[in-house]
Amino acid sequence: MESHQILVVDDDPITARFIASLLQEHGYDVLVAEDGAHALEIVERHELAMVVSDLVMPYRDGYSVLRAIRRNEKYRDLPVLLLSMRDREEDIVKGLEEGADDYVIKPFNARELMARIRKILRTRKVS
Amino acid sequence: MQQILVWAILSISSVFMALTIAIVANKAWRETRAAGRARRRRELEPTILGWAHGDEKTIRAALEGDPSPPDRVVVEQILLDHIQRVRGIERERMAKAMEQLGFVDVYLEGLESRRWWRRAESAEKLGLAGSKRAIQPLSSALDDEMPEVRLRAAKALGQLGGVASARKLVRALNEPNRWSTIRVADILIGMGHESIHAVIEAFDELSHDGQLAVLDIVGRVRPLSATEWLLSKASNDSTDIRARACHALGSIGDPHVTPQLVSALDDPKWPVRAMAAKALGRMLMVEAVPELAEALRDKQWWVRHNAARALRTIGPRGLEALEEMVADRDAFAREQAVLMLEEAGRVDERAIELAEEDTAAREAARTFFERVVAAGVTGRIRVLAREHPVDSVRRELLTLLPREAV
């Protein structure tokens, strides 16, 4: 069965709520985690369609969540989109090289974010 | 006497009681209010966000009429929280909501308040609410008597795209307060290329620190058109200004200025030399490799360090130069070269070559390590001699190390 669950990871609850409401508006089920460790627990337990994660978080940052996902056989192909205030070239390149499917800079444009999420989900379905 | 004491006891205990009651009442009131607001927020937030995602015309329709006074506070907070985290259409819609619900009017009034923190708060919120109507009043707030209000007005204008304010803002760089300088600079940088003209024009009227801030702003915005102007500052009388100009040139990265930066490597003052070296590295100027290698012999640690780092950044040619400098006549140059090679992982790479089949390659690696040992910086080699996974490499390194170091 096709999963419609998307996990949103952000230590800022306001951003998390905004993205969640945006995704719900477009018909997805949303799970929210406020830190990296919690996020990985959810990844382990749920059949997800995708992860949208903040980069800078306490305890486990976005890179570390991403690496943990890519290293695990079971959900290696789970799409991950990184969100970050950091707009320097190095950070974006690093995020993509670590295996993120996309990198969006905060503050973000909601419609653009949605379009990117849909595109990622579409390409994943095809492959 | 006793009476005075009794009197004292009575007054202190009443003050004490009053204090306790005040603390408790204050806390109770605050918490009840916060709980009520949190509850309302949970109810209202989805509605407001749903409205922002959708295309309904007025926010009142979504909220089913005007919010009650307690709700207004909650709605305002929700809008302020979200508006600063998004861009694009959602942001515009939320700005529209703030206008429709009359928050912008309240802030505009607040800008006239007698209490400065009200004015500052209103300016800040006007910036977030993004109403073009606020540009004029905010511009006048740039002349407020309180620096805090001026800054927040400036920030708001920056958010509203009021480039006209750049000129007024630049003057604020003259304030000795560095905290506000940083904030003003940040606002000007946020305005981008449009602020550069005003900034450069005001340069001569600014204090020394203000001028340095201008150079930093130019370096952050990186307008190619400012190269010529920066070059003129690179020969300024002040050491700091020369240094910062070099730094800014490095971030703009126009290759035409290489000769000037190379000659700045011979500046009499070390901060300029250090910045020139850094700039050349940032620009990946392969042409400057010989001069950067030369700069490894500088008297100053920062210059040597930046030169070495620049060589590393430049890539293979730079690393080659560093390897050559390991055998330099100058002890400081040797030290810096080896440290940077260690940092770049070059020493480890060379160690693997010690186990190479090819004799020539092995010999070359051996020569390299002999030179490093002769340079007297053996920290990494000692670690490798202990911990390298390949036996032959460890043995080889041990023979190379002087006995007392082992």
Added chain:
Amino acid sequence: MNWVAIVTTLIIGFNAFVLVYFLLLNTSYLLLFLLSLRGVFRFVRRTFFSDYRQIMQSEMTWPISILVAAHNEEKTIVETVRSLRMVNYSEFEIIVINDGSTDGTLKRLVEAFELSRLDKVYKREIATRAVRGVYGSLDHNITVVDKEQGGKPDALNAGINVSRYPLFCSIDADSVIEDNALLRVVKPFMEHPDETVAAGGIVRIVNGCQVREGRVVQIELPDKPLPVFQVIEYLRAFLSGRVGWSVLRSLLIISGAFGVYRKKEVIEIGGYGLDTDTEDLDLVVRLHRHMRENQRKYRVVFVPDPVCWTEVPENLTVLRRQRARWHRGLVQSLWAHKRILCNPRYGTLGTVAFPHAFFFEMLGPLIEVLGYIAVIISFLLGILNLQFFLLFFAVAVLYGVFLSIAAVLLEEISFRRYPGWIDLSKLIVFGILENFGYRQLLALFKLKALWDVLRRRRGWGEMDREGFRAPPEPAPTS
């Protein structure tokens, strides 16, 4: 005149003195509280919208060197450095000074951060005990100075020598600082770049709080009574004490647990002094003296918000030792700089802060204990006016309670770090209980310390710290 009459006259005279003393002491604390109230209000108002995020990203923020002196800290040191690394600040380096540890402190650090020995050449601006080696991480942001044991001040001096940046921050190895603490405490340096020479933040008590990976995740009051008393004491000392002193521009102490200094001036006065028990107090007093004597404009600032969480003693023995050390340090520093006392040349420092510290902080415990003794003697001699005594005692206790509650009030209107109702009621109840026992106990500890210093007259400057000490040097003013 027989001896009873003499003693009676003496006692009555002394009682009158105590009364006046009590009045002056409490008036000074009340004024200090009012000053602090104003200071805290203004501070809160100025920071209601903070721009720490932008400031942090700016390249114009001053870089800072964080110094951590460590002696046998193998259990915690790696965790400490790791949490320091996560602090919000644009450019900083961490320097750990391993002061002759006999355990695996150095080894743990080298392994955890992949340090390698640097053949670093640096300028020894301040003389210290021999440095055995300097280790650095690849990104140059962590440096470990391995040196022979010389005590905390000597270790910090060695750290100053190898530090690269114009500001340095000293942090205790067992303390945790909040995310934005460094930015906040550096703010005065940036607001008044020419004048600020030192700034300190508030120290709060971590006992009872939950700490996860070097961050305080949940704030709670300790369960044991002894640390709770200290929570109130700290609130009083910092919120309604140091804020006020800072307003008066005569803050005498910045906690060693968390303070930032400008390196230039600290080097000018030869770094931390080795000959007192409390190097933090001593450094600030010497900075004051140096700046005043050279007639330079300067500021020593207390910032009430940057929080450093630190562990306090949970048993009496350790508390006694700690307080005795603090009090000895106070006596030593005041004595060494006694010329400042009541000397108008030193401004408010000489006319207000020093007299306060001298007569109230230093001699207060003596007067208090003497007062109790006088009461006992009067009782034995049958001259005790019981009613008067009880009333006076009640006033004293109530006043103490009032000052504690006032500090709690300051906390409640400003920072509100303790969210629960239970915590608040506990603070109020303990603020009352504190006056029966705890307070007297502290007075005794301090008195003992005073006695210790007096007994070894020649050794005013001699230091007595458990295992963490330097060879004694002759004190300059004995």
